[in-house]
Amino acid sequence: MLDGRHLTMGIETSCDETAIAILADGREVLSNVISSQIDIHKNFGGVVPEIASRHHLENINGVLDEALAEAKVTIDDIDLIGVAYGPGLVGSLLIGVATAKAISFAKDIPLVGVNHMHGHIAANYIEFKDLEPPFLGLIVSGGHTNIVMVNDYDSCEVLGSTRDDAIGEAYDKVARVIGLGYPGGPKIDELAKKGNKTAINFKRVYLEKGCLDFSFSGTKTGVLNHVNRAKQKGDDINTADIAASFQEAVLEVIVNKAISAAKMLNQDALVVAGGVAANSRLNDMLSERCKEEGIKLYKPSPILCTDNGAMIGCAAYYKMKKGEISDLSLDAYPGLEI
Amino acid sequence: MYILAFETTGKYGSTALIDDGGNFCVHKSYDNFNHLKDLTLLADTCIKDMGIKKEDLSAIAVSVGPGSFTGIRIGVTTARAIAQVLKLPCIEIGTLESFKELEINEMICPIINARRGQVYGAIYKGEEEVLKAGPYMLTEILDILKEKKPENVIFYGDGIDAYEEIISENMNEVGLKFKFTEEEVRHQSAELVAKAALKKYVNGDLIRVYDVHPDYMRKPEAQQKLDEGKL
Numbered sequence A: 001m002l003d004g005r006h007l008t009m010g011i012e013t014s015c016d017e018t019a020i021a022i023l024a025d026g027r028e029v030l031s032n033v034i035s036s037q038i039d040i041h042k043n044f045g046g047v048v049p050e051i052a053s054r055h056h057l058e059n060i061n062g063v064l065d066e067a068l069a070e071a072k073v074t075i076d077d078i079d080l081i082g083v084a085y086g087p088g089l090v091g092s093l094l095i096g097v098a099t100a101k102a103i104s105f106a107k108d109i110p111l112v113g114v115n116h117m118h119g120h121i122a123a124n125y126i127e128f129k130d131l132e133p134p135f136l137g138l139i140v141s142g143g144h145t146n147i148v149m150v151n152d153y154d155s156c157e158v159l160g161s162t163r164d165d166a167i168g169e170a171y172d173k174v175a176r177v178i179g180l181g182y183p184g185g186p187k188i189d190e191l192a193k194k195g196n197k198t199a200i201n202f203k204r205v206y207l208e209k210g211c212l213d214f215s216f217s218g219t220k221t222g223v224l225n226h227v228n229r230a231k232q233k234g235d236d237i238n239t240a241d242i243a244a245s246f247q248e249a250v251l252e253v254i255v256n257k258a259i260s261a262a263k264m265l266n267q268d269a270l271v272v273a274g275g276v277a278a279n280s281r282l283n284d285m286l287s288e289r290c291k292e293e294g295i296k297l298y299k300p301s302p303i304l305c306t307d308n309g310a311m312i313g314c315a316a317y318y319k320m321k322k323g324e325i326s327d328l329s330l331d332a333y334p335g336l337e338i
Numbered sequence B: 001m002y003i004l005a006f007e008t009t010g011k012y013g014s015t016a017l018i019d020d021g022g023n024f025c026v027h028k029s030y031d032n033f034n035h036l037k038d039l040t041l042l043a044d045t046c047i048k049d050m051g052i053k054k055e056d057l058s059a060i061a062v063s064v065g066p067g068s069f070t071g072i073r074i075g076v077t078t079a080r081a082i083a084q085v086l087k088l089p090c091i092e093i094g095t096l097e098s099f100k101e102l103e104i105n106e107m108i109c110p111i112i113n114a115r116r117g118q119v120y121g122a123i124y125k126g127e128e129e130v131l132k133a134g135p136y137m138l139t140e141i142l143d144i145l146k147e148k149k150p151e152n153v154i155f156y157g158d159g160i161d162a163y164e165e166i167i168s169e170n171m172n173e174v175g176l177k178f179k180f181t182e183e184e185v186r187h188q189s190a191e192l193v194a195k196a197a198l199k200k201y202v203n204g205d206l207i208r209v210y211d212v213h214p215d216y217m218r219k220p221e222a223q224q225k226l227d228e229g230k231l
């Protein structure tokens, strides 16, 4: 407690960001420290799990000190520890979980295990102080592409998911094909601004009528074929046009499906979450379509879209409010479902 | 004075608590590689067993490897976080060195399986280091034993599980007397870490949280490939 306010520490290590935040009363961010390993993993063209795990271990104590110092609190002020225990890379998750459990044990602070994906949704509670469930959610990230109905702070129902690649994976693969390297998402987004989005008509995959699932592998293969054909003919490859056209194709499907879900379910709001929510073109398309359709759009600022401790702390706070406390037997679940 | 000690580098995770008189309690998990789930619970049991409070702890000790990379990380991460929030010094113990605390007067050879004919191993006779802890080919270690011709050699560690036959053949070939320890006492365990830590504590051999590092003894495979230009 600090001046009568409840303090939550949120710990997040599910992929390549070591992150710890301190929140007051669940929604106010006092500190949000993120130590990224992107510079290390880009040498390998993607996240190397063993290396990520080693770096999390070396980073986490410093991140913890920094998070407390920045919030101007001490560990004795903390009332609750939230930690992402899945989904994610097992070697990465375990550093956060082991740290959270160790602190909980040493200082007798209650512990709550949080689903990383619920954390992404919770980022919106921090950004928009009045937002409350139920609402329709769109989760777009490196490992996930989902349309969900968020029924409560701790529960959501999946209405649609990808049948092959997640949107972030598709971006990474296309980035590799056109020589952009890792991380693919931000690089394609940047390059696409210089390209013509109607230059190449890549396939838009909608699957069965009324279906909210996604499939991106066909579009990704389309890019691969386009590049190979051009190489065979000795044509110049305009990577900016490819980036813009690819991005337009996949984002158009995502936006159309999210809007039709809102109409089907009579929802007047759409809440976007996940790393890819920081994509500028997705933002433009969603803003435009939601305005046309009279749907209110919620999207966290970029710092809350990437993996961070604040979103985990917020989700933990609401789980605690529902009485869902974990104990010291908490384990990591790399394949945890939404 | 109390030291809490962790051992998670092998197949069974364990925690021990030792006082300045050398009295200790130890709790083990007999589930294979369930360290993350069990470790803090085992620590909690130790604290309750000895009837102390966490504020009574004087230092946190941890076995830093070699061994299972994941196991090493669970122990080191747990130890570091506890020491950090309780503002305690740490004590690093090498997994192989901890076997010296068995205080056996014969030659002992702890070996940890590192696959493809490789082990992390050492050879000790009492306090004497016949072979320093490190990554070796199993055959290198066996050759040293053959050359030293001790009266008897006792093997420890999960290297036995992997290489029992090869070791037996080699020892029999030169008529060396040897013994494989039973499963229950074969593996690294936290009371050995605690005993080694007590000695270091008495000698003032304490380090800060940030100076506790895993001793993997091997780079990640991807890093090796990158360094060799083969990525």
Ligand SMILES: [Zn+2]
Pocket: A116, A120, A141, A274, A275, A306, A307
């Ligand atoms: Zn994420």
